[in-house]
Amino acid sequence: MNLQASPSLRSAGRPRRSMPGFGLSLGYSTVYLSFVVLLPMAALAASAARLDFEGWIKVLSDDRVISALKLSFGSALFAACVNLVFGPVCAYALVHFRFPGRRALDALVDIPFALPTAVAGIALASLYAPSGPMGKAILELFGVQVGYTPLGVTLALIFVGLPFAVRTLQPVLRDLDGEAELAAALLGADRPRIWRRVIIPSLAPAMVTAFALSFARGAGEYGSVIFIAGNFPRLSEIAPLLIIIRLEENNYAGASAIAVVMLLVSLSCLVLINLFQALIRRRLGYA
Template sequence: MNKKKRIIPGFGISMGITISILSIVVLIPLSSLVIFSAKLSFSEFIYTVTRPRVLSGYFVSISTSFIASLINVFMGLALAWVLVRYDFKGKRFIDGIIELPFALPTAVAGISLTHLTTTNGWVGQIFYKLFGIKIAYTRIGITIALIFIGIPFVVRSVQPVLEKIDIKYEEAAFILGADSKTTFLKVIFPEILPAIISGFTLAFARSIGEYGSVVFIAGNTPYETEIAPLLIMSELQEFDYSAATSIALVMLAISVVILSVNALAQGIVSKRVNGKI
């Protein structure tokens, strides 16, 4: 049996380089978490990662990240829709500034957002005087910071898919009597749903581990606004590397679960869109 000749040779070398880079950049650093955590016994590990203060940190990080990512789905979809479907002055500028959270140092973002949202800040004083709502040093402030760093993931996931959707499908739906709402729900939404799930998941996973932009605006009050990454930094400052890596290992496991659910959900949605289910 003759093997099919590959059009592009060098698969073995390419795969070897890929695995090597993956091991050096990803697998080896992550395996160090397991090695350091192994210095603790199983009971010590469970005690370390289930202390009330640590559990509170998990809850603050996960809950604010989930809410921020959910908000980003709607905001990101609206931004992507405007950038794809309309032409206006300043479109290129807005399209470029969306990636600012990627380029801006997270500490700079955190300090800027904190100054804006304190009770003396431009935004914070409006909400405090009119509604009695404090933004900075609360979970609301954490959520706002996570919205800031997460929205590019949704926009950049949905935007290319919207650009590829042929307008003729929408025109056909209108000709057949469908209104705008039905056309969006039946024609457009199924096509962009995998991208929305991907953007939400990436923003969620990114937000859970965010430190720089959150630590300034959070206030870091134990059991209230203290996030899990801050607990890791606190353990490192106390030279308790085993505890720090144990908490980090749990955060890693949470991220892996999120990404696995993302892959599973995208697979199911894609099959349904393609009519395979």
């Protein structure tokens, strides 16, 4: 996500004071945001600030916490990588080829976004649990258990990240529209070279965005994961679930510490990737 002012708001310097309703609209927006976002975030900060240094060390050196954070971020990273491989393939095929079922598949891409996470969660769990049809088949064929393992968590995160990966890339591929490709082909470049020199560089910024969105969404994901995860401490327990467990144990300090770490990592990763993206854009000559 792009945390800098979006480029569409570049109108700085043009005074527009002739329009009415400045105070009202800005005031209302600010009040609404303060109440809905700022106040809760400040409460989190305050709660975390109650922990002293030793408290932080104690919470964050707990290997259950470490494992949960590792699992959430690690599997989100892995899922984002998988989506970064299959997302472009799907996007490319959906944009460039006509084949039976193309429109249906294209519509399917939005399902992970529109389907409530809990519904996705129980569906994935009943499919990929060791007793479910897919889970059983994979266990027998490859000897790998999917449900109730980190692999199951990753699978769920691939599911939720998929639309971000595909939908971010599709418009770029469509804009590419064969023009650059055609030019390259006319100049005698062979296919692998066109891919390497034209298609992949044009896709790069979008791929970074796709990766970031898929990762950030996955790291915080809860509903679609908990059913398939099995939730074993130190093995398949995700960080958001551990926040809930700490809250239920009445351990606010522990819950806040994990929440703050999650928030900071997601935020800083997104900011970093935004910077990186800006760099690529400049390098590639896009304004």
